Amino acid sequence: MFNEFNLENIENSKVNLEEILKNSKQQIDTLLEIKEKTYENFVKPFEEVGESISDFITPIFHIDSVKNSEITQKIYEECLPLISNYQTEISQNDNIYRSLKDIQDNCNTSLNDIQKKVLENEIRDFKLSGCHLNNEKKEKLKELNLSLSELSHKFSQNLLNATNAYEMIVEDFEDVKEIPQSDLQLAKFEEDGKTKYKFTLQMPSYIAYITYGSSREKREEIYKAYCTRAPENGKIIEQLVQLKEEMVKILGFDNYASYSLATKMANKEEEVVSFLEELASKGKDRAKDELEEVKQYAAKDGVEDIKSYDLAYYSEKLKKEKYDLDEEYYRPFFEEESVLNGFFDFLNEVFNIKFSKVLDAKAWDKKVKVYDISEDEKIIARIFIDLEAREDKRGGAWMNNWHSHYVKASGETQLPTAYIVCNFPPSSDETPSLLRHSDVVTLFHEMGHALHHLLSNVPEALVSGISGVAWDVVEFPSQFLEYFAYDKEVLKLFAKHYKTGEVLSNEAIDRIIKAKNFQSSLSMLRQVEFALFDFKLYQQMIKDENDIQTLLDDIRKEYAAIIPPKYNKFQNSFSHIFAGGYSAGYYSYKWAEVLSADAFYMFIESGKILNKELAIKYKNTILKNGGSKDMDKLFFELANRKPSVDSLLKIDGIIS
Ligand SMILES: [Zn+2]
Numbered sequence: 001m002f003n004e005f006n007l008e009n010i011e012n013s014k015v016n017l018e019e020i021l022k023n024s025k026q027q028i029d030t031l032l033e034i035k036e037k038t039y040e041n042f043v044k045p046f047e048e049v050g051e052s053i054s055d056f057i058t059p060i061f062h063i064d065s066v067k068n069s070e071i072t073q074k075i076y077e078e079c080l081p082l083i084s085n086y087q088t089e090i091s092q093n094d095n096i097y098r099s100l101k102d103i104q105d106n107c108n109t110s111l112n113d114i115q116k117k118v119l120e121n122e123i124r125d126f127k128l129s130g131c132h133l134n135n136e137k138k139e140k141l142k143e144l145n146l147s148l149s150e151l152s153h154k155f156s157q158n159l160l161n162a163t164n165a166y167e168m169i170v171e172d173f174e175d176v177k178e179i180p181q182s183d184l185q186l187a188k189f190e191e192d193g194k195t196k197y198k199f200t201l202q203m204p205s206y207i208a209y210i211t212y213g214s215s216r217e218k219r220e221e222i223y224k225a226y227c228t229r230a231p232e233n234g235k236i237i238e239q240l241v242q243l244k245e246e247m248v249k250i251l252g253f254d255n256y257a258s259y260s261l262a263t264k265m266a267n268k269e270e271e272v273v274s275f276l277e278e279l280a281s282k283g284k285d286r287a288k289d290e291l292e293e294v295k296q297y298a299a300k301d302g303v304e305d306i307k308s309y310d311l312a313y314y315s316e317k318l319k320k321e322k323y324d325l326d327e328e329y330y331r332p333f334f335e336e337e338s339v340l341n342g343f344f345d346f347l348n349e350v351f352n353i354k355f356s357k358v359l360d361a362k363a364w365d366k367k368v369k370v371y372d373i374s375e376d377e378k379i380i381a382r383i384f385i386d387l388e389a390r391e392d393k394r395g396g397a398w399m400n401n402w403h404s405h406y407v408k409a410s411g412e413t414q415l416p417t418a419y420i421v422c423n424f425p426p427s428s429d430e431t432p433s434l435l436r437h438s439d440v441v442t443l444f445h446e447m448g449h450a451l452h453h454l455l456s457n458v459p460e461a462l463v464s465g466i467s468g469v470a471w472d473v474v475e476f477p478s479q480f481l482e483y484f485a486y487d488k489e490v491l492k493l494f495a496k497h498y499k500t501g502e503v504l505s506n507e508a509i510d511r512i513i514k515a516k517n518f519q520s521s522l523s524m525l526r527q528v529e530f531a532l533f534d535f536k537l538y539q540q541m542i543k544d545e546n547d548i549q550t551l552l553d554d555i556r557k558e559y560a561a562i563i564p565p566k567y568n569k570f571q572n573s574f575s576h577i578f579a580g581g582y583s584a585g586y587y588s589y590k591w592a593e594v595l596s597a598d599a600f601y602m603f604i605e606s607g608k609i610l611n612k613e614l615a616i617k618y619k620n621t622i623l624k625n626g627g628s629k630d631m632d633k634l635f636f637e638l639a640n641r642k643p644s645v646d647s648l649l650k651i652d653g654i655i656s
Contacts, residue, residue, distance in 0.1 A: 007060070013075045031046060038107055039119075043115070048461075060079060062364075068392045155237075155240070170218060174214065187205065213313065238543050244541075260538065273536070275594075279649075290522050319519075329508070330437055337432065343494065350612055351619050352612075352616065353375050353451075355371040358372055363386075369387075386420065387424045400421065416453060434498070455619060464626045464627070480618075528559055596648075597647045602639060622635075
């Protein structure tokens with residue numbers, strides 16, 4: 001029923017992949033020769049060709065992230081160009097594009113809604129890659145894409161070089177005395193018979209000093225170094241905007257923002273801008289109060305003029321005083337196995353899905369747990385869960401989809417599979433893995449993604465599960481599930497001391513819940529500032545470094561709670577939008593959060609968090625339909641109305 005995760009012959013991957021790609025091309029050529037093309041004889045087999053490639057390549061790329069070695073790196077590097085070349089070739093094949101269009105035009109009356117959606121998405125994506133243009137324009141697009149990827153790479157490289165080029169040495173223990181032991185241990189070194197401390201601009205190190213460093217001068221020193229990194233990126237941004245403009249004009253768009261929206265749930269540029277402005281204006285007053293609270297706290301310490309580089313330091317102290325959240329106190333209550341089993345009980349209780357451990361399934365490490373998911377006694381999906389940190393595993397947490405649910409041309413149903421990967425504290429022979437509450441939230445988040453993929457019952461792979469879901473709503477199911485990890489009733493299902501069995505007290509749970517909304521308005525405003533800058537930049541296509549600065553300054557004047565110093569050049573390190581896929585899409589984080597919060601708010605309003613009826617409705621509309629319908633339609637089916645921004649603001653404690 002499921003393909004085994006089997007990498008015994010990984011060394012031969014390149015040869016095997018070449019063979020698979022060669023066959024795929026032949027199969028597609030044969031399909032293109034069909035005279036009377038229909039959905040069944042053309043699109044369906046075309047879809048299956050794509051699925052069989054990802055069936056082969058997904059585990060090979062996956063293994064490089066979770067069981068990294070020289071061999072996996074070599075295989076990855078050998079296979080990546082083969083796959084990218086193949087994909088580029090397919091995306092530029094206008095025979096496929098025209099065949100899809102013909103089927104859309106000629107067979108329209110016989111197609112069902114899901115098939116129509118498949119064609120709509122595919123034709124859109126072919127067009128966005130310029131497949132329908134003349135050769136001269138295609139050639140130009142190719143050049144532009146190449147230059148753009150070189151520039152993005154240079155942007156990242158400059159940033160990385162600047163990040164690595166800096167260090168701050170602290171000699172006086174007084175200046176580091178508040179830094180947590182684990183961070184201090186990493187910073188400590190011996191020189192000339194003295195103990196000194198080194199801080200860098202790399203993430204854990206920078207965060208440690210800016211949050212806990214007692215010396216105000218040192219805090220400013222490292223802050224200044226951090227936000228003046230890579231000044232040469234200012235010119236790269238100018239070129240990036242210029243080239244992106246040329247690219248989208250060839251494709252028929254006025255600006256990059258409208259190009260970005262072509263694949264998103266948000267329809268109009270104004271919709272995104274007014275959405276962000278609404279959040280900002282509703283959060284502004286409370287953000288002022290939150291800032292005032294830190295200001296007063298800092299004043300007690302003799303700091304009357306709080307600056308950007310003081311904010312994290314005094315906020316952390318204030319938070320500790322208000323909520324006293326000691327991670328170490330909570331960890332024994334969140335033992336991995338017990339969390340997982342309690343989580344499964346919860347999912348079974350609300351979604352009516354059962355997780356059963358598969359004991360003989362192959363995986364990439366002995367710590368990986370494999371489960372089959374069943375619904376009404378019928379197995380519908382398989383999930384691989386790899387929770388603990390390991391040396392050969394990449395950092396962070398993510399969900400990776402392997403197979404999609406769909407019905408093959410032969411009539412056989414392919415069942416979906418996915419992996420969840422986290423980096424939780426490892427277990428040893430003596431102690432089990434004990435999680436922080438933030439780890440529990442991460443697990444809920446990734447499971448939200450996984451269920452979106454695995455519970456699909458869509459018959460077409462291209463719009464099944466998370467495939468075909470618009471970028472600005474993919475985080476909806478994941479953030480939705482996160483909210484349950486802050487609920488008392490849910491936490492009580494599994495927060496039991498691993499030695500004594502004692503259940504975490506109401507008082508301790510209340511502290512977690514209250515601390516969640518600490519400075520929520522300030523952080524929302526910061527996100528809105530980034531998102532508005534990103535969106536307006538790509539809307540107005542501003543190509544001059546100084547004008548770009550003016551745009552950022554204007555947004556800050558309007559929305560930032562605290563104006564950063566003049567030397568702050570945050571834009572030069574904004575990799576999300578200059579070296580990643582978030583250009584004119586940074587708003588997506590908040591956009592999806594509105595749906596998550598609003599769906600969760602329905603549970604709050606029903607007076608019952610474990611509301612099975614509502615949860616099943618959520619499962620049957622949002623999760624089961626995957627990418628086969630637009631999310632605004634699915635949301636309407638769930639709520640009988642459009643999403644409301646106010647639920648998010650209420651849940652975050654920003655309005656009441
Ligand atoms: Zn996510």
